[in-house]
Amino acid sequence: MKYSFLVLLGAVCYGILSTIVTTAYGKGYTLGEVVGSQLLTGFLLAWSLVLFLKWKGKWNGSVNPATSAATTASKFSWRHRLILMIAGVPTAVTGLLYYQSLRYIPNSLAILLLFQFTWMGVLINSVEQRRRPNGIMLITLIVLFGGTLLAAGILDQGLSEFNWKGVMFGFSSAISYSLFILFSGKAVPSMHPAYRSAWMITGGMLFVFLLFPPKFLVNVALLEGLLPLGGMLGLFGAFLPPLLFAIGVPRIGGGLTGILGAAELPVAVMLSSVVLHEYVSSLQWAGVLLVLLGVAFPELLKRTRWAGRNDTVSG
Template sequence: MKYRFLVLLGAVCYGILSTIVTKAYAKGYTLGEVVGSQLLIGFVLAWTLVLFMTWKGRWSGNVRTASSSATAATKLSWRNRVILMIAGVPTAVTGLLYYQSLRYIPNSLAILLLFQFTWMGVLINSVEQRRRPNGIMLITLTVLFGGTLLAAGILNQGLSEFNWKGVILGFMSAISYSLFILFSGKAVPSMHPSYRSAWMVTGGMLFVFLLFPPSFLFNHALLEGLLPFGVMLGLFGAFLPPVLFAIGVPHIGEGLTGILGAAELPVAVMLSSIVLHEHVSLLQWAGVLLVLLAVAFPELMKRTRWAGRKDTVSG
């Protein structure tokens, strides 16, 4: 439960991002400035956590903890560091594709396209383990798909607002997000999650800076209004989710992670209504409830089976 909760919390963090990005675009900031400031702040926060853990280990008086914390970075070979930085690139690519899709299509449609990572994650997990998804997983995905259609407002808006450039970008962001989930559990899993996430954020930041040189560091944009957006996006997009996913994904697998990640959608819809004052219909709220039920369904079935077995044993 602990690891599932951490992954769920990471998904909730991602649900906050689209609202912040919409606000940043309204202030006139560009894609490079938004994603670049996000990853820069995430980079600072991630390495601050690493330094804090090392300092805490050295000064806690616990020799074993100090030795483990102090040597964690030195034992990480440059080959593994490069692997982690490459694993962090999908994080940056997801942000670039998803944020850019918001320029061409409505938020609800962009979220729906991003949420194709749910079945992609299950497909990747099934291929990797060479087995079909079980009945519970298939029911969950069916309910989840129906809920996302309702929550995204497709039945209300129809297909008239389709912009195929935005659609392609949104769908590609789902592929990238699926790869991020996969790499979160596979890239150097023996390393402490804080070090893993720090190097992954570093790789994502360097990738974005190669595409979009960080001119905001020199033209005063960061200190003239971009910084608050960068702090919020860095905290909820580049820092917390990679740490939480690095801890939780290796213990619960990519398939269940993809389903728990669906919690992002209800959060995004609620914030769109409360913060952006977008109209959310009853059908969309019904979709939100379906998504929440789909997220909870595997755990409810597991508890039901466990309770049944317990009663059988006790009987």
């Protein structure tokens, strides 16, 4: 439950991003400025946490507190760090693709396309483990898909603003997000989550800076309002989710992570209504409730079965 909650919290953080990005675009900031400031803030926060933990003497770089500093230094080479930096690239790519899709298609359609990662994650996990998804997982995916269609507002709005370029960006962001979930659990799992997260963010930031040189560091964009927006994007997009995923994903697996990640959609819809004052129909709210039900369904069923076994044993 603890690790599932951490992954769920990471997904909720991701749900906040679309509202902040829409606000940033409304103020005239570019894709490079938005994503670059997000990852730079996440980079600073992640390494600040690493330095704080070292200063407090809580940790020497390994998930095993009994490991000596010398052993840790020899165990985690630059090869391990490079692997983590490469594993962090899908985080940056997801942000670039998803944020770019918002320029061409409505938020509801962009979110719907991003949320194709739910079945992609289950598919990747099934192929990796060479077994078919069980009945519970399939029912959950059906519930999530139905709720996603309603919550995204496709039935209300139709496809009048359908744009193939935006669709391709949105669908590609789902693929990238699925790869991020996979790599979060596989890349150097024996390293401390804070250290893993810091190196992954570093890799993502360097990748973005290669594509979009950080000109905002030398012009007045930061002082004109980009700093608070980039700070919020960095906290909720680049720092907290990778850290929470680095802790939780290795414990619960990619399949359940993909399902819990669907919590991002209800958060995005609710914030669009409350903060951006976008119209959300009753069908969309029904979809939000359905998605929440889909997220909670596996755990509720597990608890019901566990309670039934305890009653049987007690009897």
